Amino acid sequence: MNANPHPSGVRFLRLLGHQAEPIMDAYLSGSVADQALEPGVRDSLVKHGVLYRPEPGADLHLRRTVRALLEEALRDDRNRQIDANTGAALLTFKTLANHYREAHHQGDYAAADVYLADLKEHVYAFGEALIHAIRVLWSRINNEFGYVGTLNARIRENELAQSQVSDLLTGLELVRFEELAESAGDLRELRHLLVTNLQRTIGAAVQELSLAQSRLLELLGRFRQIRGRTRLLKGWLLHVGQHPEYRVGPHAAGSAIPSLFNRAAPGLAPANPNIHDQTQESELLALLSRIRALHPRDPTVRSLADAPELTLTAPEEFDVESSPIRAAVDAYFCQVIDLGLPLSALDYRQGQALHWDAESWLYQVIGVYAGLPEEQKQCFELETLGEPHPLYSGNFIIRDLRLWLN
Numbered sequence: 001m002n003a004n005p006h007p008s009g010v011r012f013l014r015l016l017g018h019q020a021e022p023i024m025d026a027y028l029s030g031s032v033a034d035q036a037l038e039p040g041v042r043d044s045l046v047k048h049g050v051l052y053r054p055e056p057g058a059d060l061h062l063r064r065t066v067r068a069l070l071e072e073a074l075r076d077d078r079n080r081q082i083d084a085n086t087g088a089a090l091l092t093f094k095t096l097a098n099h100y101r102e103a104h105h106q107g108d109y110a111a112a113d114v115y116l117a118d119l120k121e122h123v124y125a126f127g128e129a130l131i132h133a134i135r136v137l138w139s140r141i142n143n144e145f146g147y148v149g150t151l152n153a154r155i156r157e158n159e160l161a162q163s164q165v166s167d168l169l170t171g172l173e174l175v176r177f178e179e180l181a182e183s184a185g186d187l188r189e190l191r192h193l194l195v196t197n198l199q200r201t202i203g204a205a206v207q208e209l210s211l212a213q214s215r216l217l218e219l220l221g222r223f224r225q226i227r228g229r230t231r232l233l234k235g236w237l238l239h240v241g242q243h244p245e246y247r248v249g250p251h252a253a254g255s256a257i258p259s260l261f262n263r264a265a266p267g268l269a270p271a272n273p274n275i276h277d278q279t280q281e282s283e284l285l286a287l288l289s290r291i292r293a294l295h296p297r298d299p300t301v302r303s304l305a306d307a308p309e310l311t312l313t314a315p316e317e318f319d320v321e322s323s324p325i326r327a328a329v330d331a332y333f334c335q336v337i338d339l340g341l342p343l344s345a346l347d348y349r350q351g352q353a354l355h356w357d358a359e360s361w362l363y364q365v366i367g368v369y370a371g372l373p374e375e376q377k378q379c380f381e382l383e384t385l386g387e388p389h390p391l392y393s394g395n396f397i398i399r400d401l402r403l404w405l406n
Contacts, residue, residue, distance in 0.1 A: 031058075046060070096119040116190075123194070130201065134205060165212055181195050329365055332365065344401070362398060381406045
């Protein structure tokens, strides 16, 4: 690696600017001959990796990286290369994440910053590659593969695009966010890169690829329909060319009309109301009001004299039955008050031989404690006994409760 990349990069960009003409000639024509370049310019472009000779005696060609740079800058629709190697990118992510975690835990923060910057570059490059691939696909779809001349070539290009979309979706299925979260550990920077950022990028890419795939299938069906009609027309023209004396007879005068010509439109379509058409709402309401008018309701009208006598009496007394489990919880609270010592809820349940299951009993104890008035709740202290969930962070599994006087 160059120890001072800034001046080297500036010199390389200046070289590209000074030699823009031969570079664009090589991009548009695919290659450039040795005679078209001065020896010094040719040697400089080959030395800096802009041009290369694929075999002895061949013309000079552009490097793939330079061609990709021009294709991205020019939005060239002829670019049909899509990188779907998601597995290699995932291995790179995990390797750099492990390097960062190891350097961070060892206290080597300078090396950790370098690994984190490298990981960011790879993650952002992966997202940029996905966006570039989707842009290329949509550019070819919107152009309806107009960069090829024949209909059969468009169908082949459509099938190629469908295979590329399938490869991209298959590659994205390899992403396991559980494994990435495990590689990130408890480091916030890694979780933001490998889980939050990557999940948002892949979700948007999968949605766009699904839309592109449906559009490709629709275009392929239309292309094949056009090809079938074209073949039918070409066959008809060939038949007329081989039989110039052929004349179309009056098919309507025949006893059996071919189905091709029996395409008479129906006189009247069956009438039915469209309840989803908002423009017909007023007409439908008018029809409904007339239907109700045909069958009016005849409610029974009673006079005040026919009304039954109204007498005011005292309401009947009734008792509200208390819940047995609530009464048992109240007894548990009283037992804590009498003892003045911490008492486990499950120990009390086992000692009293209560028939309710442990989960319902713990829920009832928590509910009764939460429903106490604030001045009474301050007299008690409720402790939850359990452990955090081993897989889902932020969740606490309650195994038992302990209550004592505050």
